[in-house]
Amino acid sequence: MELFHTPEQALQWADANRDRTVGLVPTMGALHEGHLSLVRQAKRDCRLCCATIFVNPTQFAEGEDLGKYPRTLDADLAGLADAGCDAVFLPTAEQIYPPGFSTYVQPPQVASGWESSSRPTHFRGVATVVLKLFHLVPTSHAFFGQKDYQQLCVIRAMSRDLNLPVQVVGCPIIRESDGLAMSSRNRYLDSDQRLRARLLSLALAQADQAIENGVHDVQALQQLMTQTLSAGTVVDAGGATATVPGIPVGGVDSIDYAVLLDADTLQPIEHLQQPFVGLIAARFGSTRLLDNRVWQPVQ
Amino acid sequence: MELFHTPEQALQWADANRDRTVGLVPTMGALHEGHLSLVRQAKRDCRLCCATIFVNPTQFAEGEDLGKYPRTLDADLAGLADAGCDAVFLPTAEQIYPPGFSTYVQPPQVASGWESSSRPTHFRGVATVVLKLFHLVPTSHAFFGQKDYQQLCVIRAMSRDLNLPVQVVGCPIIRESDGLAMSSRNRYLDSDQRLRARLLSLALAQADQAIENGVHDVQALQQLMTQTLSAGTVVDAGGATATVPGIPVGGVDSIDYAVLLDADTLQPIEHLQQPFVGLIAARFGSTRLLDNRVWQPVQ
Numbered sequence: 164m165e166l167f168h169t170p171e172q173a174l175q176w177a178d179a180n181r182d183r184t185v186g187l188v189p190t191m192g193a194l195h196e197g198h199l200s201l202v203r204q205a206k207r208d209c210r211l212c213c214a215t216i217f218v219n220p221t222q223f224a225e226g227e228d229l230g231k232y233p234r235t236l237d238a239d240l241a242g243l244a245d246a247g248c249d250a251v252f253l254p255t256a257e258q259i260y261p262p263g264f265s266t267y268v269q270p271p272q273v274a275s276g277w278e279s280s281s282r283p284t285h286f287r288g289v290a291t292v293v294l295k296l297f298h299l300v301p302t303s304h305a306f307f308g309q310k311d312y313q314q315l316c317v318i319r320a321m322s323r324d325l326n327l328p329v330q331v332v333g334c335p336i337i338r339e340s341d342g343l344a345m346s347s348r349n350r351y352l353d354s355d356q357r358l359r360a361r362l363l364s365l366a367l368a369q370a371d372q373a374i375e376n377g378v379h380d381v382q383a384l385q386q387l388m389t390q391t392l393s394a395g396t397v398v399d400a401g402g403a404t405a406t407v408p409g410i411p412v413g414g415v416d417s418i419d420y421a422v423l424l425d426a427d428t429l430q431p432i433e434h435l436q437q438p439f440v441g442l443i444a445a446r447f448g449s450t451r452l453l454d455n456r457v458w459q460p461v462q
Numbered sequence: 463m464e465l466f467h468t469p470e471q472a473l474q475w476a477d478a479n480r481d482r483t484v485g486l487v488p489t490m491g492a493l494h495e496g497h498l499s500l501v502r503q504a505k506r507d508c509r510l511c512c513a514t515i516f517v518n519p520t521q522f523a524e525g526e527d528l529g530k531y532p533r534t535l536d537a538d539l540a541g542l543a544d545a546g547c548d549a550v551f552l553p554t555a556e557q558i559y560p561p562g563f564s565t566y567v568q569p570p571q572v573a574s575g576w577e578s579s580s581r582p583t584h585f586r587g588v589a590t591v592v593l594k595l596f597h598l599v600p601t602s603h604a605f606f607g608q609k610d611y612q613q614l615c616v617i618r619a620m621s622r623d624l625n626l627p628v629q630v631v632g633c634p635i636i637r638e639s640d641g642l643a644m645s646s647r648n649r650y651l652d653s654d655q656r657l658r659a660r661l662l663s664l665a666l667a668q669a670d671q672a673i674e675n676g677v678h679d680v681q682a683l684q685q686l687m688t689q690t691l692s693a694g695t696v697v698d699a700g701g702a703t704a705t706v707p708g709i710p711v712g713g714v715d716s717i718d719y720a721v722l723l724d725a726d727t728l729q730p731i732e733h734l735q736q737p738f739v740g741l742i743a744a745r746f747g748s749t750r751l752l753d754n755r756v757w758q759p760v761q
Contacts, residue, residue, distance in 0.1 A: 324564060328600070
C-alpha cells in the first residue's frame with residue numbers, strides 16, 4: 164500500500180492510473196468497519212482503491228470536537244491495508260488550506276436544514292474538501308457511507324450540479340451487533356450512553372414495523388420514533404408499550420430531529436408515495452449520533 | 463472545426479484528446495479581436511483549442527443586459543475557424559443549469575469590492591460557470607483576457623484554492639486604434655460616447671506618464687486618473703491642463719472606480735513597491751466599460 168504525503172504524489176499516482184477504474188474513499192481517519200466496507204466495495208467495483216485520511220477543519224465549527232477528534236493512524240493504515248486498499252493520501256491542513264485560501268463551495272439546496280440547523284457551515288466545509296479531493300486525486304468513482312445520509316445527498320447534488328466526472332457510490336450503513344450504526348464518535352459514549360445509543364436504530368426499526376403493519380401516517384410514524392427515542396420504550400406486537408431489556412431507563416438526552424422526508428430532496432412529505440428516509444439525530448451529553456433508514460414507496 | 467451541442471460530445475472530445483495539450487477559451491460570444499487573440503495564444507501554447515460560447519445567466523443580475531446581450535453566432539464561428547480554433551462547445555442554458563441546480567462557487571476574497579460593489583452576485587456566477595466548464599471540457603490550459611482583470615484574479619485564485627488541474631493563462635488587452643479596450647459592450651455606445659470612451663485608456667496612460675515623471679504618490683495618481691475621466695482633460699508635458707483633440711467636451715457620465723491596487727490581492731496600496739494595477743470602471747449612459755493597466759514595482 165502506497166502512502167502519499169503531498170498533493171503532487173497523489174496526483175501523479177492518479178495520473179499514472181487514469182486508464183484504470185479507481186475508487187476514492189475520503190475519510191477523516193478513526194476508521195471502523197463502516198469505512199473499511201467502503202474500501203471493500205471500491206475494490207469490488209474498481210481496479211484500484213485510494214483512501215484519504217484528513218480531519219477537515221472547515222467542516223467543524225468553533226467549539227466542536229476538531230481538537231479531540233480521534234486520531235488512530237497506525238490502526239487506520241493496518242485496517243486499510245488489510246481491506247485491500249492500494250494507496251492512502253495523508254495531507255496536512257496547511258497543504259489543503261494554504262494561507263490565502265478563500266474559495267468555498269456554496270452547497271446545494273439539500274444541505275439546508277437538519278444537520279445544518281445545528282451546524283450551519285458544516286456542509287460548506289464538507290463540499291469544499293470533497294471537491295478539492297476530487298481534483299487532487301481524480302478518480303472514476305468515489306465511495307461514501309449512507310450513515311451520513313444528508314452528506315451523501317449533498318455530495319451527489321454537488322457532483323451533478325458541478326458536472327464532476329466521478330461516479331458517487333453510496334454504501335450501506337454498517338452496524339454493531341445490537342444495531343448501533345458505526346461511527347467514529349461512538350467511542351465518546353460512556354457505557355450507560357452506549358447502551359441507550361441503541362435507541363436510534365430501534366426507533367427506525369419501530370417505524371419499519373409500523374409501516375409493515377399498515378401505519379402510513381407520517382405524523383404517527385414520526386411520533387412513534389420520537390417516543391422510542393425520548394422514553395426508551397417500544398410498542399410490542401399487541402400494541403402495548405414496553406421497556407427494552409438491556410437498555411437503561413430513560414431515552415436519549417435530547418433529540419435534534421426524528422423525521423420522515425423525501426429521500427432525494429430531504430423535504431417534508433405528506434404521504435409515503437415516493438422513496439422516503441427516516442432521519443434521526445440525537446444527543447448523549449455532548450455526543451451527537453446520527454442514523455437513518457430508506458424505504459421504497461408504500462403502494 | 464467541430465461543433466458540440468451537448469456536454470456528452472464535448473466531454474468525449476476532451477477525453478479523446480487528453481494526451482494532447484488543449485487550451486480552453488470560454489466566451490459569451492459576440493466575439494471581437496480580443497477573444498480571437500485568446501484562440502491564437504491557445505494555438506501557440508497548446509496542440510488544440512476548444513472555445514465555448516455561452517451567455518451565462520447566473521453572472522447577470524436582474525435588470526442587467528442578459529436579454530439584449532449581443533448574439534452574433536455566424537460571425538463568431540467564422541472568426542473562430544479563421545483563428546484556427548479546433549472545436550466549439552455551444553451549450554444551452556438548460557444543459558448548464560437543469561431544474562434543481564443549486565450548487566455555486568462562493569468566490570475567493572479577491573472577488574470582493576470593485577466589480578462586486580455594483581454587481582454583487584456577478585463573480586459567483588462567473589466562478590460557477592467556469593468551474594463547470596472546466597469539468598465539462600477538461601483541458602490542460604484555459605485562456606482569459608486581462609481586460610476583465612478582477613475576473614482573471616478570481617479565476618486564478620479559485621483554480622489555486624480548489625486545486626483545479628488546469629493552467630490559467632492571462633492574455634493582454636487588445637485595443638482599438640485609439641486605445642479603447644475591445645469589449646462586446648462597446649457596440650452599445652453611440653458615436654459621441656464612443657469618442658469619449660477613449661478617456662479610460664487615456665487616464666491610464668496619464669498615470670503611466672506621471673509615474674515615469676516621478677509621481678509616486680498613490681492619491682495623486684488616482685486623482686489624475688479621476689480628473690482625466692471626469693473632466694476629459696489631460697495634463698501636458700509642461701504641467702498644463704488641456705482638452706484632447708477629437709474627444710467631445712465632457713468626461714465619462716460617471717466613474718464607478720479609478721484606483722491603484724495591489725495587482726494580486728486588489729487591496730488598496732500606500733506605495734508602489736509591489737506589482738500594482740490601475741483599475742477603472744466608468745459609465746456612458748447604461749453602458750459600463752472597464753480598463754486596466756499593470757505596473758511593476760517602482761524602485
